[in-house]
Amino acid sequence: MKPAQQRRSRRRAILLALSAPLILAGCQLPSFGAYGGVSKAGTDTFKLWQGFSVAAVIIGGFTFLLMIYVIVRYRAKKKDTSLPKQTQYNIPLEILYTIVPILVVIGLFAATVVVENKVVANPTPQATINVTAFQWGWKFTYPGHKAYIVGQTTQTPTMVMPADQDVRINLRSADVVHGFYVPRFNFSRYAQPGLLNVFTFNITKPGLYKGQCAQLCGLYHSLMYFNVRVLPTDEYDAWMAKQDANTSIVNAAAQSGAVAAQISPRVPTNRAQSQGAN
Ligand SMILES: [Cu+2]
Structure with a gap:
Protein backbone atom coordinates (compact mmCIF):
# COMPACT_ATOMS: atom_id res chain seq x y z
CA MET A 1 0.00 0.00 0.00
CA LYS A 2 1.17 3.49 -0.78
CA PRO A 3 1.50 5.88 2.18
CA ALA A 4 -1.40 8.02 0.94
CA GLN A 5 -3.60 4.96 0.54
CA GLN A 6 -2.56 3.72 3.97
CA ARG A 7 -3.43 7.06 5.53
CA ARG A 8 -6.83 7.05 3.87
CA SER A 9 -7.71 3.55 5.11
CA ARG A 10 -6.50 4.40 8.60
CA ARG A 11 -8.65 7.53 8.61
CA ARG A 12 -11.63 5.45 7.49
CA ALA A 13 -11.05 2.96 10.34
CA ILE A 14 -10.84 5.75 12.94
CA LEU A 15 -14.01 7.36 11.59
CA LEU A 16 -15.83 4.03 11.77
CA ALA A 17 -14.67 3.44 15.36
CA LEU A 18 -15.75 6.93 16.44
CA SER A 19 -19.16 6.66 14.80
CA ALA A 20 -19.83 3.15 16.19
CA PRO A 21 -21.74 4.42 19.26
CA LEU A 22 -23.94 6.59 17.04
CA ILE A 23 -24.62 3.70 14.66
CA LEU A 24 -25.38 1.39 17.62
CA ALA A 25 -27.64 3.99 19.23
CA GLY A 26 -29.77 3.97 16.11
CA CYS A 27 -30.55 0.26 16.29
CA GLN A 28 -32.40 -1.80 18.89
CA LEU A 29 -29.87 -3.05 21.42
CA PRO A 30 -30.18 -6.64 22.65
CA ALA A 121 -34.01 7.76 45.82
CA ASN A 122 -36.94 7.93 48.24
CA PRO A 123 -39.27 10.72 47.11
CA THR A 124 -42.38 11.52 49.18
CA PRO A 125 -44.46 8.36 48.69
CA GLN A 126 -48.07 8.16 47.52
CA ALA A 127 -48.45 4.74 49.17
CA THR A 128 -46.50 2.83 51.80
CA ILE A 129 -46.21 -0.90 52.39
CA ASN A 130 -44.55 -2.55 55.37
CA VAL A 131 -42.89 -5.81 54.37
CA THR A 132 -41.68 -8.32 56.93
CA ALA A 133 -39.70 -11.38 55.91
CA PHE A 134 -39.68 -14.37 58.24
CA GLN A 135 -38.75 -18.03 58.12
CA TRP A 136 -40.24 -18.86 55.62
CA GLY A 137 -42.66 -16.36 54.28
CA TRP A 138 -43.72 -12.76 53.86
CA LYS A 139 -46.09 -10.35 55.54
CA PHE A 140 -47.41 -7.21 53.83
CA THR A 141 -49.27 -4.51 55.73
CA TYR A 142 -50.41 -1.05 54.70
CA PRO A 143 -50.07 1.75 57.29
CA GLY A 144 -53.44 3.47 57.80
CA HIS A 145 -55.30 0.61 56.10
CA LYS A 146 -56.67 -2.77 57.11
CA ALA A 147 -55.16 -4.69 54.21
CA TYR A 148 -53.15 -7.55 55.64
CA ILE A 149 -51.43 -10.21 53.59
CA VAL A 150 -49.34 -13.02 55.00
CA GLY A 151 -48.28 -16.41 53.73
CA GLN A 152 -45.42 -18.81 53.88
CA THR A 153 -43.87 -21.80 52.10
CA THR A 154 -46.50 -23.12 49.67
CA GLN A 155 -48.97 -20.28 50.38
CA THR A 156 -47.15 -17.70 48.21
CA PRO A 157 -48.59 -14.38 49.46
CA THR A 158 -49.29 -11.59 46.97
CA MET A 159 -48.30 -8.00 47.68
CA VAL A 160 -50.70 -5.59 45.98
CA MET A 161 -49.47 -2.18 44.91
CA PRO A 162 -50.55 0.66 42.62
CA ALA A 163 -48.90 1.44 39.29
CA ASP A 164 -47.47 4.84 38.36
CA GLN A 165 -47.11 5.91 41.99
CA ASP A 166 -44.10 6.24 44.24
CA VAL A 167 -44.64 3.31 46.60
CA ARG A 168 -42.40 3.20 49.63
CA ILE A 169 -41.41 -0.19 51.00
CA ASN A 170 -40.30 -0.52 54.62
CA LEU A 171 -38.48 -3.84 54.70
CA ARG A 172 -37.78 -5.73 57.91
CA SER A 173 -36.85 -9.22 58.98
CA ALA A 174 -38.37 -11.01 61.97
CA ASP A 175 -35.50 -13.47 62.38
CA VAL A 176 -32.56 -14.03 60.02
CA VAL A 177 -31.28 -12.29 56.88
CA HIS A 178 -33.61 -12.70 53.89
CA GLY A 179 -33.49 -11.26 50.40
CA PHE A 180 -36.42 -9.35 48.87
CA TYR A 181 -35.91 -10.04 45.18
CA VAL A 182 -38.23 -9.23 42.28
CA PRO A 183 -36.42 -10.19 39.07
CA ARG A 184 -38.66 -8.13 36.75
CA PHE A 185 -38.01 -5.01 38.87
CA ASN A 186 -34.23 -5.58 38.52
CA PHE A 187 -34.20 -5.12 42.26
CA SER A 188 -32.98 -7.00 45.31
CA ARG A 189 -32.48 -5.88 48.91
CA TYR A 190 -31.61 -7.65 52.15
CA ALA A 191 -34.19 -7.89 54.92
CA GLN A 192 -31.98 -7.70 57.98
CA PRO A 193 -32.94 -8.36 61.60
CA GLY A 194 -32.86 -5.17 63.65
CA LEU A 195 -32.52 -2.97 60.60
CA LEU A 196 -35.08 -1.08 58.51
CA ASN A 197 -34.42 -0.97 54.77
CA VAL A 198 -36.40 1.66 52.90
CA PHE A 199 -36.79 1.88 49.14
CA THR A 200 -39.26 3.12 46.58
CA PHE A 201 -40.82 1.53 43.51
CA ASN A 202 -42.60 3.30 40.70
CA ILE A 203 -43.99 0.55 38.49
CA THR A 204 -44.91 1.61 34.99
CA LYS A 205 -46.43 -1.69 33.79
CA PRO A 206 -49.34 -3.23 35.75
CA GLY A 207 -49.17 -7.00 36.00
CA LEU A 208 -48.34 -9.96 38.20
CA TYR A 209 -44.67 -10.43 38.99
CA LYS A 210 -42.84 -13.18 40.80
CA GLY A 211 -40.66 -12.50 43.81
CA GLN A 212 -38.57 -14.72 46.02
CA CYS A 213 -36.15 -14.77 48.90
CA ALA A 214 -32.67 -14.41 47.46
CA GLN A 215 -30.69 -15.23 50.58
CA LEU A 216 -30.29 -18.78 51.88
CA CYS A 217 -32.20 -18.45 55.14
CA GLY A 218 -32.88 -21.95 56.36
CA LEU A 219 -34.67 -25.18 55.61
CA TYR A 220 -37.58 -23.85 53.51
CA HIS A 221 -35.75 -20.98 51.85
CA SER A 222 -36.48 -22.59 48.48
CA LEU A 223 -40.23 -22.19 49.08
CA MET A 224 -40.07 -18.54 50.16
CA TYR A 225 -41.88 -17.10 47.15
CA PHE A 226 -44.21 -14.15 46.88
CA ASN A 227 -46.06 -12.36 44.10
CA VAL A 228 -46.40 -8.68 43.39
CA ARG A 229 -49.67 -7.62 41.78
CA VAL A 230 -49.40 -4.14 40.31
CA LEU A 231 -52.84 -2.64 39.67
CA PRO A 232 -53.81 0.53 37.78
CA THR A 233 -54.46 3.27 40.35
CA ASP A 234 -58.28 3.10 40.19
CA GLU A 235 -58.29 -0.68 40.58
CA TYR A 236 -55.85 -0.41 43.47
CA ASP A 237 -58.04 2.18 45.20
CA ALA A 238 -61.07 -0.09 44.75
CA TRP A 239 -59.11 -3.04 46.16
CA MET A 240 -57.98 -1.01 49.15
CA ALA A 241 -61.53 0.28 49.80
CA LYS A 242 -62.73 -3.33 49.80
CA GLN A 243 -59.99 -4.30 52.26
CA ASP A 244 -60.87 -1.39 54.54
CA ALA A 245 -64.57 -2.31 54.43
CA ASN A 246 -63.86 -5.94 55.27
CA THR A 247 -64.71 -6.43 58.92
CA SER A 248 -63.36 -9.98 58.99
CA ILE A 249 -59.80 -8.71 58.95
CA VAL A 250 -60.25 -6.10 61.68
CA ASN A 251 -58.17 -8.08 64.09
CA ALA A 252 -55.47 -8.69 61.56
CA ALA A 253 -52.64 -9.06 64.04
CA ALA A 254 -54.41 -11.87 65.82
CA GLN A 255 -54.75 -13.69 62.51
CA SER A 256 -51.06 -13.98 61.92
CA GLY A 257 -50.84 -16.70 64.54
CA ALA A 258 -53.68 -18.55 62.85
CA VAL A 259 -51.97 -18.33 59.47
CA ALA A 260 -48.72 -19.57 60.95
CA ALA A 261 -50.58 -22.58 62.27
CA GLN A 262 -52.00 -23.37 58.80
CA ILE A 263 -48.61 -23.98 57.35
CA SER A 264 -47.45 -27.01 55.44
CA PRO A 265 -47.19 -29.95 57.85
CA ARG A 266 -43.59 -30.45 56.73
CA VAL A 267 -42.54 -27.25 58.46
CA PRO A 268 -41.57 -27.73 62.10
CA THR A 269 -44.50 -26.10 63.91
CA ASN A 270 -42.62 -24.78 66.91
CA ARG A 271 -40.37 -22.72 64.64
CA ALA A 272 -43.15 -21.43 62.44
CA GLN A 273 -45.27 -20.35 65.40
CA SER A 274 -42.57 -18.63 67.30
CA GLN A 275 -41.11 -16.81 64.34
CA GLY A 276 -43.82 -16.68 61.69
CA ALA A 277 -46.20 -14.77 63.89
CA ASN A 278 -43.86 -11.84 64.33
CU1 LIG B 1 -35.53 -16.11 53.33
Whole structure:
Protein backbone atom coordinates (compact mmCIF):
# COMPACT_ATOMS: atom_id res chain seq x y z
CA MET A 1 0.00 0.00 0.00
CA LYS A 2 1.17 3.49 -0.78
CA PRO A 3 1.50 5.88 2.18
CA ALA A 4 -1.40 8.02 0.94
CA GLN A 5 -3.60 4.96 0.54
CA GLN A 6 -2.56 3.72 3.97
CA ARG A 7 -3.43 7.06 5.53
CA ARG A 8 -6.83 7.05 3.87
CA SER A 9 -7.71 3.55 5.11
CA ARG A 10 -6.50 4.40 8.60
CA ARG A 11 -8.65 7.53 8.61
CA ARG A 12 -11.63 5.45 7.49
CA ALA A 13 -11.05 2.96 10.34
CA ILE A 14 -10.84 5.75 12.94
CA LEU A 15 -14.01 7.36 11.59
CA LEU A 16 -15.83 4.03 11.77
CA ALA A 17 -14.67 3.44 15.36
CA LEU A 18 -15.75 6.93 16.44
CA SER A 19 -19.16 6.66 14.80
CA ALA A 20 -19.83 3.15 16.19
CA PRO A 21 -21.74 4.42 19.26
CA LEU A 22 -23.94 6.59 17.04
CA ILE A 23 -24.62 3.70 14.66
CA LEU A 24 -25.38 1.39 17.62
CA ALA A 25 -27.64 3.99 19.23
CA GLY A 26 -29.77 3.97 16.11
CA CYS A 27 -30.55 0.26 16.29
CA GLN A 28 -32.40 -1.80 18.89
CA LEU A 29 -29.87 -3.05 21.42
CA PRO A 30 -30.18 -6.64 22.65
CA SER A 31 -31.10 -7.25 26.31
CA PHE A 32 -27.85 -9.14 27.02
CA GLY A 33 -29.81 -11.62 29.12
CA ALA A 34 -31.37 -9.07 31.50
CA TYR A 35 -35.00 -8.13 32.15
CA GLY A 36 -36.20 -4.86 30.66
CA GLY A 37 -37.41 -3.68 34.07
CA VAL A 38 -41.02 -2.69 34.72
CA SER A 39 -40.19 0.08 37.18
CA LYS A 40 -38.67 3.49 36.44
CA ALA A 41 -35.42 2.71 38.30
CA GLY A 42 -35.44 -0.88 37.01
CA THR A 43 -35.52 0.42 33.43
CA ASP A 44 -32.57 2.71 34.18
CA THR A 45 -30.69 -0.24 35.68
CA PHE A 46 -31.43 -2.21 32.52
CA LYS A 47 -30.11 0.59 30.29
CA LEU A 48 -26.96 0.77 32.41
CA TRP A 49 -26.52 -2.98 31.96
CA GLN A 50 -26.90 -2.54 28.19
CA GLY A 51 -24.30 0.24 28.23
CA PHE A 52 -21.82 -1.91 30.16
CA SER A 53 -22.44 -4.82 27.80
CA VAL A 54 -21.91 -2.70 24.68
CA ALA A 55 -18.68 -1.27 26.17
CA ALA A 56 -17.50 -4.80 26.96
CA VAL A 57 -18.31 -6.03 23.45
CA ILE A 58 -16.49 -3.09 21.80
CA ILE A 59 -13.42 -3.27 24.06
CA GLY A 60 -13.31 -7.07 24.04
CA GLY A 61 -13.79 -7.19 20.26
CA PHE A 62 -11.08 -4.58 19.67
CA THR A 63 -8.62 -6.44 21.94
CA PHE A 64 -9.46 -9.73 20.26
CA LEU A 65 -8.86 -8.27 16.78
CA LEU A 66 -5.48 -6.87 17.84
CA MET A 67 -4.49 -10.25 19.24
CA ILE A 68 -5.59 -12.12 16.11
CA TYR A 69 -3.70 -9.61 13.96
CA VAL A 70 -0.45 -10.06 15.93
CA ILE A 71 -0.80 -13.85 16.08
CA VAL A 72 -1.33 -14.16 12.33
CA ARG A 73 0.96 -11.39 11.13
CA TYR A 74 3.96 -12.42 13.26
CA ARG A 75 3.47 -16.18 13.36
CA ALA A 76 6.54 -18.47 12.96
CA LYS A 77 7.27 -19.25 9.32
CA LYS A 78 8.98 -22.38 8.10
CA LYS A 79 11.43 -20.61 5.80
CA ASP A 80 12.06 -17.54 7.90
CA THR A 81 13.37 -18.51 11.33
CA SER A 82 14.84 -15.11 12.16
CA LEU A 83 13.30 -12.99 14.92
CA PRO A 84 10.94 -10.31 13.64
CA LYS A 85 11.94 -6.72 14.18
CA GLN A 86 11.93 -5.99 17.95
CA THR A 87 10.39 -2.70 19.06
CA GLN A 88 9.79 -1.08 22.42
CA TYR A 89 8.95 2.24 24.07
CA ASN A 90 6.28 3.80 21.91
CA ILE A 91 5.54 6.63 24.34
CA PRO A 92 2.48 8.16 22.61
CA LEU A 93 0.91 4.69 22.27
CA GLU A 94 1.63 3.86 25.92
CA ILE A 95 0.08 7.12 27.08
CA LEU A 96 -2.94 6.41 24.86
CA TYR A 97 -3.52 2.91 26.21
CA THR A 98 -3.21 4.17 29.77
CA ILE A 99 -5.52 7.15 29.39
CA VAL A 100 -8.26 5.50 27.31
CA PRO A 101 -9.01 2.72 29.87
CA ILE A 102 -9.00 5.30 32.68
CA LEU A 103 -11.54 7.37 30.73
CA VAL A 104 -13.64 4.25 30.10
CA VAL A 105 -13.65 3.40 33.83
CA ILE A 106 -14.53 7.00 34.76
CA GLY A 107 -17.40 6.91 32.26
CA LEU A 108 -18.79 3.61 33.58
CA PHE A 109 -18.37 4.81 37.18
CA ALA A 110 -20.19 8.08 36.52
CA ALA A 111 -23.08 6.31 34.74
CA THR A 112 -23.34 3.86 37.67
CA VAL A 113 -23.50 6.67 40.25
CA VAL A 114 -26.26 8.43 38.29
CA VAL A 115 -28.37 5.24 38.05
CA GLU A 116 -27.70 4.17 41.65
CA ASN A 117 -28.88 7.55 42.89
CA LYS A 118 -32.17 6.94 41.06
CA VAL A 119 -32.48 3.41 42.49
CA VAL A 120 -31.97 4.54 46.12
CA ALA A 121 -34.01 7.76 45.82
CA ASN A 122 -36.94 7.93 48.24
CA PRO A 123 -39.27 10.72 47.11
CA THR A 124 -42.38 11.52 49.18
CA PRO A 125 -44.46 8.36 48.69
CA GLN A 126 -48.07 8.16 47.52
CA ALA A 127 -48.45 4.74 49.17
CA THR A 128 -46.50 2.83 51.80
CA ILE A 129 -46.21 -0.90 52.39
CA ASN A 130 -44.55 -2.55 55.37
CA VAL A 131 -42.89 -5.81 54.37
CA THR A 132 -41.68 -8.32 56.93
CA ALA A 133 -39.70 -11.38 55.91
CA PHE A 134 -39.68 -14.37 58.24
CA GLN A 135 -38.75 -18.03 58.12
CA TRP A 136 -40.24 -18.86 55.62
CA GLY A 137 -42.66 -16.36 54.28
CA TRP A 138 -43.72 -12.76 53.86
CA LYS A 139 -46.09 -10.35 55.54
CA PHE A 140 -47.41 -7.21 53.83
CA THR A 141 -49.27 -4.51 55.73
CA TYR A 142 -50.41 -1.05 54.70
CA PRO A 143 -50.07 1.75 57.29
CA GLY A 144 -53.44 3.47 57.80
CA HIS A 145 -55.30 0.61 56.10
CA LYS A 146 -56.67 -2.77 57.11
CA ALA A 147 -55.16 -4.69 54.21
CA TYR A 148 -53.15 -7.55 55.64
CA ILE A 149 -51.43 -10.21 53.59
CA VAL A 150 -49.34 -13.02 55.00
CA GLY A 151 -48.28 -16.41 53.73
CA GLN A 152 -45.42 -18.81 53.88
CA THR A 153 -43.87 -21.80 52.10
CA THR A 154 -46.50 -23.12 49.67
CA GLN A 155 -48.97 -20.28 50.38
CA THR A 156 -47.15 -17.70 48.21
CA PRO A 157 -48.59 -14.38 49.46
CA THR A 158 -49.29 -11.59 46.97
CA MET A 159 -48.30 -8.00 47.68
CA VAL A 160 -50.70 -5.59 45.98
CA MET A 161 -49.47 -2.18 44.91
CA PRO A 162 -50.55 0.66 42.62
CA ALA A 163 -48.90 1.44 39.29
CA ASP A 164 -47.47 4.84 38.36
CA GLN A 165 -47.11 5.91 41.99
CA ASP A 166 -44.10 6.24 44.24
CA VAL A 167 -44.64 3.31 46.60
CA ARG A 168 -42.40 3.20 49.63
CA ILE A 169 -41.41 -0.19 51.00
CA ASN A 170 -40.30 -0.52 54.62
CA LEU A 171 -38.48 -3.84 54.70
CA ARG A 172 -37.78 -5.73 57.91
CA SER A 173 -36.85 -9.22 58.98
CA ALA A 174 -38.37 -11.01 61.97
CA ASP A 175 -35.50 -13.47 62.38
CA VAL A 176 -32.56 -14.03 60.02
CA VAL A 177 -31.28 -12.29 56.88
CA HIS A 178 -33.61 -12.70 53.89
CA GLY A 179 -33.49 -11.26 50.40
CA PHE A 180 -36.42 -9.35 48.87
CA TYR A 181 -35.91 -10.04 45.18
CA VAL A 182 -38.23 -9.23 42.28
CA PRO A 183 -36.42 -10.19 39.07
CA ARG A 184 -38.66 -8.13 36.75
CA PHE A 185 -38.01 -5.01 38.87
CA ASN A 186 -34.23 -5.58 38.52
CA PHE A 187 -34.20 -5.12 42.26
CA SER A 188 -32.98 -7.00 45.31
CA ARG A 189 -32.48 -5.88 48.91
CA TYR A 190 -31.61 -7.65 52.15
CA ALA A 191 -34.19 -7.89 54.92
CA GLN A 192 -31.98 -7.70 57.98
CA PRO A 193 -32.94 -8.36 61.60
CA GLY A 194 -32.86 -5.17 63.65
CA LEU A 195 -32.52 -2.97 60.60
CA LEU A 196 -35.08 -1.08 58.51
CA ASN A 197 -34.42 -0.97 54.77
CA VAL A 198 -36.40 1.66 52.90
CA PHE A 199 -36.79 1.88 49.14
CA THR A 200 -39.26 3.12 46.58
CA PHE A 201 -40.82 1.53 43.51
CA ASN A 202 -42.60 3.30 40.70
CA ILE A 203 -43.99 0.55 38.49
CA THR A 204 -44.91 1.61 34.99
CA LYS A 205 -46.43 -1.69 33.79
CA PRO A 206 -49.34 -3.23 35.75
CA GLY A 207 -49.17 -7.00 36.00
CA LEU A 208 -48.34 -9.96 38.20
CA TYR A 209 -44.67 -10.43 38.99
CA LYS A 210 -42.84 -13.18 40.80
CA GLY A 211 -40.66 -12.50 43.81
CA GLN A 212 -38.57 -14.72 46.02
CA CYS A 213 -36.15 -14.77 48.90
CA ALA A 214 -32.67 -14.41 47.46
CA GLN A 215 -30.69 -15.23 50.58
CA LEU A 216 -30.29 -18.78 51.88
CA CYS A 217 -32.20 -18.45 55.14
CA GLY A 218 -32.88 -21.95 56.36
CA LEU A 219 -34.67 -25.18 55.61
CA TYR A 220 -37.58 -23.85 53.51
CA HIS A 221 -35.75 -20.98 51.85
CA SER A 222 -36.48 -22.59 48.48
CA LEU A 223 -40.23 -22.19 49.08
CA MET A 224 -40.07 -18.54 50.16
CA TYR A 225 -41.88 -17.10 47.15
CA PHE A 226 -44.21 -14.15 46.88
CA ASN A 227 -46.06 -12.36 44.10
CA VAL A 228 -46.40 -8.68 43.39
CA ARG A 229 -49.67 -7.62 41.78
CA VAL A 230 -49.40 -4.14 40.31
CA LEU A 231 -52.84 -2.64 39.67
CA PRO A 232 -53.81 0.53 37.78
CA THR A 233 -54.46 3.27 40.35
CA ASP A 234 -58.28 3.10 40.19
CA GLU A 235 -58.29 -0.68 40.58
CA TYR A 236 -55.85 -0.41 43.47
CA ASP A 237 -58.04 2.18 45.20
CA ALA A 238 -61.07 -0.09 44.75
CA TRP A 239 -59.11 -3.04 46.16
CA MET A 240 -57.98 -1.01 49.15
CA ALA A 241 -61.53 0.28 49.80
CA LYS A 242 -62.73 -3.33 49.80
CA GLN A 243 -59.99 -4.30 52.26
CA ASP A 244 -60.87 -1.39 54.54
CA ALA A 245 -64.57 -2.31 54.43
CA ASN A 246 -63.86 -5.94 55.27
CA THR A 247 -64.71 -6.43 58.92
CA SER A 248 -63.36 -9.98 58.99
CA ILE A 249 -59.80 -8.71 58.95
CA VAL A 250 -60.25 -6.10 61.68
CA ASN A 251 -58.17 -8.08 64.09
CA ALA A 252 -55.47 -8.69 61.56
CA ALA A 253 -52.64 -9.06 64.04
CA ALA A 254 -54.41 -11.87 65.82
CA GLN A 255 -54.75 -13.69 62.51
CA SER A 256 -51.06 -13.98 61.92
CA GLY A 257 -50.84 -16.70 64.54
CA ALA A 258 -53.68 -18.55 62.85
CA VAL A 259 -51.97 -18.33 59.47
CA ALA A 260 -48.72 -19.57 60.95
CA ALA A 261 -50.58 -22.58 62.27
CA GLN A 262 -52.00 -23.37 58.80
CA ILE A 263 -48.61 -23.98 57.35
CA SER A 264 -47.45 -27.01 55.44
CA PRO A 265 -47.19 -29.95 57.85
CA ARG A 266 -43.59 -30.45 56.73
CA VAL A 267 -42.54 -27.25 58.46
CA PRO A 268 -41.57 -27.73 62.10
CA THR A 269 -44.50 -26.10 63.91
CA ASN A 270 -42.62 -24.78 66.91
CA ARG A 271 -40.37 -22.72 64.64
CA ALA A 272 -43.15 -21.43 62.44
CA GLN A 273 -45.27 -20.35 65.40
CA SER A 274 -42.57 -18.63 67.30
CA GLN A 275 -41.11 -16.81 64.34
CA GLY A 276 -43.82 -16.68 61.69
CA ALA A 277 -46.20 -14.77 63.89
CA ASN A 278 -43.86 -11.84 64.33
CU1 LIG B 1 -35.53 -16.11 53.33
